[in-house]
Amino acid sequence: MAAKAISSPVPVEWYPSLAALMVSVGLMLTASFFIYEATSSRRSRSLAKEITTAAMASVFLGFGSLFVLLASGVYV
Numbered sequence: 233m234a235a236k237a238i239s240s241p242v243p244v245e246w247y248p249s250l251a252a253l254m255v256s257v258g259l260m261l262t263a264s265f266f267i268y269e270a271t272s273s274r275r276s277r278s279l280a281k282e283i284t285t286a287a288m289a290s291v292f293l294g295f296g297s298l299f300v301l302l303a304s305g306v307y308v
Contacts, residue, residue: 247303254296261289 242250265285269277301308 244302247299251296251299251303254292254299256296258289258292258294258296261285261292265289 265282268281268285298308
């Protein structure tokens with residue numbers, strides 16, 4: 233039985249668009265996090281909101297970085 237070739241679940245043509253979209257969303261979430269931290273008082277901050285925003289920004293920036301590398305030809 234011949235081995236089956238490994239292929240990407242996402243079409244290669246989508247890599248640049250996904251990279252731009254995910255990095256943009258990640259940077260907007262990061263900016264939102266910093267603005268929230270700078271404008272809210274210590275007593276009115278919500279730990280759940282901070283963790284949620286930071287985690288979402290991290291996920292989008294992580295996948296965005298992956299697609300930036302894939303779009304530029306660095307296969308990881």
